[in-house]
Amino acid sequence: MGKKKSIAFLILTTILLIGLCFVCTVSFHYGTDNMYTFNSIVSMMGKDAVLGGTLADGETYVGGGYSAVYYPDGVLTVDAYEENLAALDGDEKTAYAADHVRYPDENGPLYLAKENIGEDGKPTPEFTEGFQAGVRVLVSRLKGLKAEGVRLDVCDDYTVRVFLPDGVGSQAVIFTYFAYTGDFSMRYGTDADSASPLSMKSTETVRDYVKSVKAVTRQGTSYVAVAFTAKGRKAVADWSEGAADSAATLFMFVGDNQMLGLSVSSQIDQSTLYISNPSAPFSAGTAKAIALTMNTALNGESVPLTFTADEAVKTQAQFGDLALILAYAAFGAAFLGMMIFFFVRYKLLAFAHLYSFLFYLFAMILCVWAIPFLHFGLESLIAVALGGVILSVSDALAYEYARQYVATSKTVETAVKMSYGRSFWQVFDLHVILALFGFIAYFAAMTQLAVFAFTFALGVVFSALCTIAVNRFHWAIMMALASNDAAKARFCNFETGTVAAPAAEGGDDK
């Protein structure tokens, strides 16, 4: 490649990198009185809740998460009990006090309804089993979110405290819907109260009519997909046969709580019904919360207690507010250390590695931004760092091979070609093996490990592209800037003709 072309390409890729750096990391205010804000991709994505979050628009804090406490029917806090008691007078007050027992002792933090207390003064086995069934259903719903950082604690034996990180989204909807217990049911009619339920035989359950409920997102719109059995499809088709003449609504309930109401204006005859809300479209989180609640009510165990979510608080990030800034600082230090090594060992050739590393970094940032389930947690940062190390090692491998060839009096240009020929399949194999591990592990893993495996695999793919294509390209155009072979060797800090033959030459491993 000619010198002019090389300079032109170098300028172009530099501009591209500056542009990417700007779009990814720089936020600023502009316009009259700084009315408008340009948000960088990193600040916009709001995916760093676990690590402390940022001020997304200068005002809204993104980070930490929300926790709420679920109270089963017949369980009260001391404050709520005292508040209720203070609102009553006379006999009512005495009766209310007599109906409640402080738990676990006279100093305890809860009051339990006396009907749930056995003769031995302890909660009845039925109540305890009902509560535990509720916890199991809640756990299966929370697991279904497949989100990192979600936590459930049983609090004071008979309440449940749930933490949802900011990155999960739709927390209010999740808190509300996940409290719903009871069986899944469908009704059809003009209003929810008078709607007629499915006419089932005594031996049948709703599972004979509905297979599953899932959340799906197609072309940016989220739906709740209800899959019917053949019997269910026929039942809904029969129901809605006259819908063209008299519009009605298909209601779906969990316990006594209406989850969905689908206005029907023509006959429904489908095996899967995709339900959305045209006036207020579901967010992906809302669709997921509805689908998980309905599906666990349909296929999960029956919970005899009802739950109420209360006492929600906005909490700090798990690792404190400084964790993200410190993680960036650590990344910066690692980056600096890496570049010092490359500049000391390979002088100006380190720029070729710098360009490939920056392309890798921005590609990863863009992926984390664009792929919904990825976020800036510790696992993804570790995976990005590992990918960066693999890229650096692969670049260094090619440089070292070239150094060996130059040392045997080969020209730099020939050495570069030979080093790439020698290292290509080695680098290729290394990356394929690691990417296979990452991608396949991702499909079987859940939450934390899934995020790590996928980010790692993605990092390996970009590492391969950057080391094979970007690094080679920049090396080639940078070499063209040096006038002769000696200058090229100096550019790369290679010593010429110091040994007779390369130490171990494997040749092309194809």
Added chain:
Amino acid sequence: MKQLKSGKLFPVFVAISAAIVIAGIVLFALLGFNTAMDKPQSAVFEVRYDVVLEIDGKEGDLQAACEKAFDAQGISYLEKTTNTSVDSETLSETMDHVLSYTFAKSVPAEKLAAARDAVNAETFGDASIHAQYHLLKQDPFGDEGWRGAIAIAVGVIAALIYLGARFGVSCAVAGGVCTAHDALFTAALFAVLRIPVFAGAPLLYAAIAAAVSLLVWTIASIRLRETLKSPEYAALPAYERAGKGVFSAAKPVLFTALAIAATFVLLGGIAAAGVRAFVLPMLVSVAVPLYSCFLIGPWVYAPVKRSFDRRKEKKNGGYVGKKKAD
């Protein structure tokens, strides 16, 4: 060093690994991992206060009153946070706040109750405050561990199939043994040494150990193949060839491991306390693959390779392939 390269100490290393892995499995079955970092069981002392206290600037007084009550009971907290109360249906802020102290599960409930009563007896002008304590027990979402272990195993098998296709079955078998060893050994070390970790973290450490193991063993396999092609090693016995081949990869393997370790040290060193506790144990996931790559892998590779070569020789009637031109 000579003994290491000749594989004479191989049985010793196998015994060490087996002992640690078995002890780890037994301890894991009996006690699980030490997930103290996640505070699986704890007590929280919470004080809900309204905006009046904030306006009056008496939040410091409230904290001082709480801490005085704790001192009076002779108890000390692990963590203090101030959170904002929100409506659970809309998540809009209610203007109330919650001052929260986390205690170890060993703190007696009676002492927390006494501290609660002492704080509730205090007055802070017109502000309304309610102190209460709660005992928390985390549900660890059980089956994630099994799913994760299967995920790592399936990922490793897929990677090894490719490794086998490119570098030979012997390399894949040795790589499989090393990777399985590293993932198990890493997890076992955390179980045996009772290192405090976050729930789910040992699985991630095992996954990182498996990834690093695949990385270093692939580098070793590349060098091993180059070495075996070299005529100067042809006359050496299989064990010696395997040892020399893998040890010839020492430089790139150590350089790679050092780079990963340095990154983990920086990420853990310049970090918030919780992040440090999460990242620094990952150094185990780098050290274990180095151990298996040099001290176990070659001596698994050599007999497998010899057996395959013999079978091949038998099948080909003594023909062992076209002699490579020098």
